[in-house]
Amino acid sequence: MMRFAPLTRDFYIPKGFVKVTDKASDAIVCVCTSAKDRPAAMAFHGKAQKPDWHHTFAGEAARDLKIHEHFEGRRRWAEWKAGTPRRAQETPRFRSRAYSLCLMGLRADQYRLLSGDESHRPPHGRGPRGQPDCRRYQQ
Structure with a gap:
């Protein structure tokens, strides 16, 4: 029986995409134009191989807004994760x-x-x- 090799991130990213990274988080967004000449984007985070989302948009402004929301969401998640261990040490879950x-x-x-x-x-x-x-x- 043949087993499939795990798909890498490069498998999901078509040719012609431009990678945009956020300095304050682990988010990566690949931006391009779709086959129907519409703005498109695909977002990843961390070491994830599958994309978080892959959309085509009605215009450049909608695509930029979605990218900004993705970067902001990953920043908030990183801040929450950084604060969680400290908070867990201060208050035990049970006696x-x-x-x-x-x-x-x-x-x-x-x-x-x-x-x-x-x-x-x-x-x-x-x-x-x-x-x-x-x-x-x-x-």
Whole structure:
């Protein structure tokens, strides 16, 4: 069975296109005139092999507006991505203690049963809902 080789970016770009790049982002737009003598453009970003979009336009102004919107959108995405790791480090998504208690079937206020305080332990050795005492499983 024959396998197809992955298509490169050059496969999608016809002859005669002029590459326009944005200095503030990873966007690349290839500009030309279509077979019907209409303005055309094809946009890529980063290392992507397939185009983000490929359009023909009614006029040069519409094509320039679409290219400007693409460059601006890639700039905003790059700014958002640069800010995301810092924001994720400042606020954790969940509290690990509460999450682990939830996995054991306990609420955070019931944690005192596991803390070693015998005065709150049920006399029959079972948890608050009749489950086995979780201290047996803690090593």
